[in-house]
Amino acid sequence: xxxxxxxxxxxxxxxxxxxxxxxxxxxxxxxxxxxxxxxxxxxxxxxxxxxxxxxxxxxxxxxxxxxxxxxxxxxxxxxxxxxxxxxxxxxxxxxxxxxxxxxxxxxxxxxxxxxxxxxxxx
Amino acid sequence: xxxxxxxxxxxxxxxxxxxxxxxxxxxxxxxxxxxxxxxxxxxxxxxxxxxxxxxxxxxxxxxxxxxxxxxxxxxxxxxxxxxxxxxxxxxxxxxxxxxxxxxxxxxxxxxxxxxxxxxxxxxxxxxxxxxxxxxxxxxxxxxxxxxxxxxxxxxxxxxxxxxxxxxxxxxxxx
Numbered sequence: 001x002x003x004x005x006x007x008x009x010x011x012x013x014x015x016x017x018x019x020x021x022x023x024x025x026x027x028x029x030x031x032x033x034x035x036x037x038x039x040x041x042x043x044x045x046x047x048x049x050x051x052x053x054x055x056x057x058x059x060x061x062x063x064x065x066x067x068x069x070x071x072x073x074x075x076x077x078x079x080x081x082x083x084x085x086x087x088x089x090x091x092x093x094x095x096x097x098x099x100x101x102x103x104x105x106x107x108x109x110x111x112x113x114x115x116x117x118x119x120x121x122x
Numbered sequence: 123x124x125x126x127x128x129x130x131x132x133x134x135x136x137x138x139x140x141x142x143x144x145x146x147x148x149x150x151x152x153x154x155x156x157x158x159x160x161x162x163x164x165x166x167x168x169x170x171x172x173x174x175x176x177x178x179x180x181x182x183x184x185x186x187x188x189x190x191x192x193x194x195x196x197x198x199x200x201x202x203x204x205x206x207x208x209x210x211x212x213x214x215x216x217x218x219x220x221x222x223x224x225x226x227x228x229x230x231x232x233x234x235x236x237x238x239x240x241x242x243x244x245x246x247x248x249x250x251x252x253x254x255x256x257x258x259x260x261x262x263x264x265x266x267x268x269x270x271x272x273x274x275x276x277x278x279x280x281x282x283x284x285x286x287x288x289x290x291x292x293x294x295x296x
């Protein structure tokens with residue numbers, strides 16, 4: 001399968017990569033990681049990209065890394081539709097102090113609008 | 123979590139309080155203590171999955187205990203509603219690390235729509251005022267009209283509505 005994993009500045013990139021790379025190894029999936037800045041202004045897409053590339057190197061797994069500029073949710077979907085991806089994978093969000101799940105704006109947009117199948121990581 | 127209404131809401135009644143709900147049940151709302159822990163676990167084990175909100179309460183008992191450990195305790199002002207000898211409602215505040223508190227409230231299904239939520243909420247805010255807490259916020263799923271109405275009715279204002287959820291806040295003191 002061709003997987004597109006979206007990772008923003010506010011996501012736990014390490015956990016997401018480990019989960020997806022583990023599965024991709026077993027299944028022989030082809031992985032592209034799309035990196036973007038988070039919901040907060042001032043998040044740095046270059047820093048996210050660096051983190052992701054370093055982590056992929058640590059895991060010893062080959063994957064393409066692409067930067068997504070502009071609105072991350074809609075751009076992720078553009079990318080998924082333009083490329084030949086079978087599945088879009090997005091991190092499952094963070095937890096509030098109360099323990100409520102908080103999806104990023106990008107994750108909400110992708111869930112509501114994607115035409116491909118979407119996996120929300122937990 | 124940064125936005126709150128400019129003006130403080132009025133005074134809320136502190137615990138304990140006793141009232142008769144719309145089903146003629148005698149209900150007490152009081153500050154929770156450690157002895158309520160097992161009763162709370164029992165209440166959440168019985169909780170209808172349909173009434174879960176944004177992933178809480180968890181459904182499995184071990185996860186319920188882990189969650190309760192994180193959202194109860196000395197830093198978390200908490201009230202319970204007791205009716206027919208059982209804990210049937212629970213409302214609590216959890217510090218957000220930013221000087222404000224996140225609120226959540228749960229009422230067991232057979233006791234919903236009888237006014238218990240309103241009393242629980244008001245009493246929790248009364249307890250918060252006693253403890254000097256000045257800002258409280260929450261998030262609620264957009265389509266959960268009964269909950270949104272309840273929060274509005276006690277003075278919460280919508281502070282953000284960008285996604286699937288509304289964020290609401292209340293100021294309790296200047």
